[in-house]
Amino acid sequence: MANVRVERTDDGGFRAVNGRGAEVKIGGAKDDGVFSPVELLLAAVGGCNIVTVEPLTAQRGHRLLRLAMTVESEKVESNKLGPVTVTYDVEVPSEKADEVFRAVAERVHEKYCTVSRSLSDGTEVKLELSQPDETESD
Structure with a gap:
């Protein structure tokens, strides 16, 4: 957990x-x-994707020369985000590395990034309110 x-x-x-x-x-x-809380949500999406893409690409024999991304979204209501867009900024050493990176990034986005998949699937957020601590009165 x-x-x-x-x-x-x-x-x-x-x-x-x-x-x-x-x-x-x-x-x-x-x-x-x-x-801000919204920035943390976007960082979670980006972090989940990038920490999964990097080792999977390297395991396939292709170390990317530069690997970064921008994650952005706009509010569509005062308390709701619209679609989240992940834009990679990469420098690849070869055409083959580019092919591998693109295939890995697609698979990570569709199957392996827990944060992105949870947002896409509309994971429920529950609220539990604990009872306040009662202090003894003299």
């Missing part, structure tokens, strides 16, 4: 922390030096 804890920090900001201790600062879209 994957999980992160999202919490308010002492300075009034927010952060997400995973079980391995890695931390990402979160803020509003206009806050400097932090990711």
Whole structure:
């Protein structure tokens, strides 16, 4: 099971922390030096794709000279994103490497990227509200 804890920090900001201790600062879209929640979603799509494409391409004997991507989306409503577009920026050493990269990137997008597939399939997000801690009164 994957999980992160999202919490308010002492300075009034927010952060997400995973079980391995890695931390990402979160803020509003206009806050400097932090990711907005929407940007984190886009980063998750990009990260899932790129960390899967790179080793699969290399396993097939083709190390890409440059591998980067841009992931973007626009809001179609005040609280809803439209389609997410992943655009790769690659430099390949040969035509064969380009063929392999394209085939791998397509397969990763269609079958292997958990984040993209979850968004495409409309994974349900559930809300559970815990009971507040009751403090003893004197």
